[in-house]
Amino acid sequence: MADSKRADVVIAGGGSAGLTAALAIKRGAPDLDVMLIDAAGAKPAGADQRASAIAAAAKRMLDTLNVWERVADEAQPINAMEITDSATGDAVRPIFLTFQEPLSDGEPFAHMVPNGVLTEALKDASTAAGIEIGAPETVRDFSVEGSSVKLSLGSGGSVDARLLVAADGVRSGLRGKAGIATVSWRYKQMAIVVTVAHERPHHGVAREHFLPSGPFAILPLKGNRSSLVWTEREADAKKLLAEDEFVFQIELERRFGHHLGELSLDGPRQGYPLGLTLARDFVRPHFALLGDAAHGIHPVAGQGLNLGFRDAAALAEIVVDANRLGLDIGHIETLKRYEQWRRFDSWQMGVTTDVLNRLFSKENKMLRTARSVGLGIVDRLPFLKQNFIKEAAGLGGELPRLMRGEAL
Known part of the structure; x- marks a missing residue:
């Protein structure tokens, strides 16, 4: 007979957002059985070369969940952000906008953390909290039956739960099975991600060059290293990824510049x-979307993961509070609170990143002049800059308790 299990909450997806939601729910409501189902399972070290900017609000949440101490040694504070707008071949790239003011308590508005380090820390903390993380597994299908949801697993087993949370990525299969439609389109762009070592220290300064093909972000890592998120037209990106290291590095240096001295690749390229x-919609009865399954956005503002963290903090708060009141944690009225909290913020960020990418990925000289003037105005108005810093730190809007550094 196929294996059958029971759980209160099942998180389908083992990325950072899914792991954080599982951990936050378990910490806030230890009486709930929380299970995490991950199709990928353990990945080899170095499989994901990406690093993410962890906003100050997300850092406070990870600190409250006792995860930050596990990644602190690899976390690089972002002390300043410089933005330029120029053509690829310009010899001089004037800085039109600079963010270098810390938050009121002296805290940096963000830290860079390698994705692999963060994921492992969340897995370790989740296992220590008593969350079941089994072998690689998939949720093949699910159906709502009364006050529970029945999951059919790829291995032939099944799970009865009160709430299924789909955190299975931007191409979420569970989202489709729930009958939730999306608004989506491709940009005909590709992000090339690679880590580089450089001769001189970066001093914690992040740089974003708006180039005609898309933004070129230089994000500081520990030591004399930086993570690059290089947006290129899709056809050109595929050619660059197929080139030998010598040609690839020449093209990289044209965009990177020489302000940090000699460069060398410090890992494989990924596209x-x-x-x-x-x-x-974000919810159905006994079902909720989380992270990239709810919103996949352009990386121009570096907020994709932080949106997922907000989802995790908001969903955990609602589930934990409902459980304490003796309410059904999977009831549609309970979950609608989560949807109302998170959907507008997610759509607003999606539209903002879409507009930024379309506005700055143009070669029109008149438009570039207008952009430069606009950036210069923002740079000279302290109240506007403070608002931008607040948003980059994830401190805008109605914050969940965990993102204020408060335990559930």
């Missing part, structure tokens, strides 16, 4: 197609 995907 990720870019698009926008926004779910029209």
